Amino acid sequence: MFIFERVFLFMRVISLVPSITETLFDLGLTTDEIVGRTKFCIHPKELVDNVEIIGGTKNLNIEKIKSLKPDLIIANKEENIKEQVEELMIDYKVLLTNIETLEDNYYLIKQLGNLLGKEDRAQLFNLKTYEAFDFPKAEKRLKVAYLIWKNPYMTVGGDTFISRILEELGFENLFKNEKRYPEIQLEDLKEADLIFLSSEPFPFKEKHIEEIQEVCKNQKIKIVDGEAFSWYGTHLAKCGEYYRVLSEDL
Structure with a gap:
């Protein structure tokens, strides 16, 4: 298992998950740093259009990924195929995420902020996420x-x-x-x-x-x-x- 240090070691990142691709851009990474994404990574459009497509979330083009020489690959337990992720783990640093709750989401953003040296932006988005759910709810749950x-x-x-x-x-x-x-x-x-x-x-x-x-x-x-x-x-x-x-x- 790789120990993840700060991202100044990671100059080339590939995201295998649409929502994580959006998150990386929101945290401040550029198209020079995000070098690969899936065909389902559609946000933010003006930026993802300039990033190489490495297949779909369930059918990764392993050879294309290798050709991009990534320093870090970010995958997800549910969205990606286990065997393909394990193959990539042999030669590359792979951060495998598993998001089931809002608490998991909080720690995902915090972890990425720490890895990328974007702690302040990560904290800001976590605060905004909390605020997004902070409104009066109906007394009876429909x-x-x-x-x-x-x-x-x-x-x-x-x-x-x-x-x-x-x-x-x-x-x-x-x-x-x-x-x-x-x-x-x-x-x-x-x-x-x-x-x-x-x-x-x-x-x-x-x-x-x-x-x-x-x-x-x-x-x-x-x-x-x-x-x-x-x-x-x-x-x-x-x-x-x-x-x-x-x-x-x-």
Whole structure:
């Protein structure tokens, strides 16, 4: 296992995770330092367009990564394939992250700030993240079914980051007793007060609301910004207004 020291040792960084790529740029790294990213790393657009693509999160181009001669690779336990990450660990310093809670997110940003010599910016984003969730919540927790996929319909269990964000926003995950991302039937949603259709990874649209409403006639159905619920790192700090408006609307 590598011991991670401050980033003046790391001049070339590759991010294998979209939300971490955004975080690295938010902390102040440049396109001279971030030399590789996945095709799903889309923020901030004006900067990521100038960074080499090394495949997708699940199908990394190992040879392309090697050609970029990285000093540090940042991966994630859930978003990347274990075997590919382990292959990279043989020859490179790999920081493997695992974010399940807001506390994990706090320590991720703090750790990256320490590694990169960006402690002040990291602390600022952690403070903004805290403020994003600091607004009055409804006294009664509404039960939410959060859908991430169609054909088959899939939701989120209680052991996911998305479920933790729902809780932080004052909702109750209808499927909190399930694990990871279970398949469900529309009939299973009838116990929910609200049904959230995520904008990603499946791009739910208004037409899908109509389809589901035919079965779930008594539930309020709303398309929500998937990034606001699943992108960890500094992205959460930018979602405070979205969270407040969503909560007030419901």
